[in-house]
Amino acid sequence: xxxxxxxxxxxxxxxxxxxxxxxxxxxxxxxxxxxxxxxxxxxxxxxxxxxxxxxxxxxxxxxxxxxxxxxxxxxxxxxxxxxxxxxxxxxxxxxxxxxxxxxxxxxxxxxxxxxxxxxxxxxxxxxxxxxxxxxxxxxxxxxxxxxxxxxxxxxxxxxxxxxxxxxxxxxxxxxxxxxxxxxxxxxxxxxxxxxxxxxxxxxxxxxxxxxxxxxxxxxxxxxxxxxxxxxxxxxxxxxxxxxxxxxxxxxxxxxxxxxxxxxxxxxxxxxxxxxxxxxxxxxxxxxxxxxxxxxxx
Numbered sequence: 001x002x003x004x005x006x007x008x009x010x011x012x013x014x015x016x017x018x019x020x021x022x023x024x025x026x027x028x029x030x031x032x033x034x035x036x037x038x039x040x041x042x043x044x045x046x047x048x049x050x051x052x053x054x055x056x057x058x059x060x061x062x063x064x065x066x067x068x069x070x071x072x073x074x075x076x077x078x079x080x081x082x083x084x085x086x087x088x089x090x091x092x093x094x095x096x097x098x099x100x101x102x103x104x105x106x107x108x109x110x111x112x113x114x115x116x117x118x119x120x121x122x123x124x125x126x127x128x129x130x131x132x133x134x135x136x137x138x139x140x141x142x143x144x145x146x147x148x149x150x151x152x153x154x155x156x157x158x159x160x161x162x163x164x165x166x167x168x169x170x171x172x173x174x175x176x177x178x179x180x181x182x183x184x185x186x187x188x189x190x191x192x193x194x195x196x197x198x199x200x201x202x203x204x205x206x207x208x209x210x211x212x213x214x215x216x217x218x219x220x221x222x223x224x225x226x227x228x229x230x231x232x233x234x235x236x237x238x239x240x241x242x243x244x245x246x247x248x249x250x251x252x253x254x255x256x257x258x259x260x261x262x263x264x265x266x267x268x269x270x271x272x273x274x275x276x277x278x279x280x281x282x283x284x285x286x287x288x289x290x291x292x293x294x295x296x297x
């Protein structure tokens with residue numbers, strides 16, 4: 001998987017090198033986006049996208065972003081145009097962007113269409129597989145004129161991803177419930193990037209059969225599937241969420257104390273930092289394996 005991605009990036013980099021004037025790329029909706037030159041005034045509508053722009057060395061070309069765009073530190077100083085769901089169009093237009101970056105599956109479709117009716121170039125970017133993060137780096141590098149930096153960042157990411165996969169993916173499987181919230185009880189589906197990360201670590205998302213990125217589940221379903229590990233993000237009342245599971249001591253994860261908190265910023269954002277989150281998650285699942293093995297000794 002990763003080797004094929006590296007070969008694809010080499011071909012993409014060669015194609016990029018042949019472009020001298022203007023930019024013409026296809027986004028994740030299959031729509032062609034054309035710019036007269038590399039974008040120099042960019043507004044990002046997702047924290048992930050903001051981080052990716054900085055990752056290819058184009059941070060100085062960002063003129064606006066949405067709330068929670070907080071990495072790196074320079075991103076905290078960017079003018080805000082709203083959040084992931086509501087954008088102040090007047091404020092956005094005042095920034096005179098020559099490109100708007102939108103998140104597929106996150107940025108509301110009606111907002112994307114509205115921006116297009118206002119004649120703003122909108123590039124929609126998303127993530128299905130973890131390797132798509134490398135592709136997204138390359139794409140942003142193309143539209144910002146930072147092809148060389150983007151290719152280096154993409155290759156470094158794929159090498160790191162490959163290393164995690166080789167080290168952890170084939171270890172003893174551990175069934176995992178990833179808890180987003182307690183009331184209502186929300187978890188992740190199989191297409192969510194955290195689910196891909198769990199698989200990379202040799203885990204098995206308890207609700208990988210769900211098609212939605214995130215969905216409510218009932219307690220009875222969790223008890224029936226009996227997770228061997230329960231993981232939640234570090235945002236909000238994470239420790240309280242995990243402590244509440246002690247009411248169900250027959251769950252394998254509770255019985256073996258396989259209750260873990262992972263850094264939400266590192267695992268939930270589809271950026272190169274997901275490798276750091278992946279390392280943390282993989283180590284937690286290794287701890288779970290040892291505790292589960294001890295149960296049978």
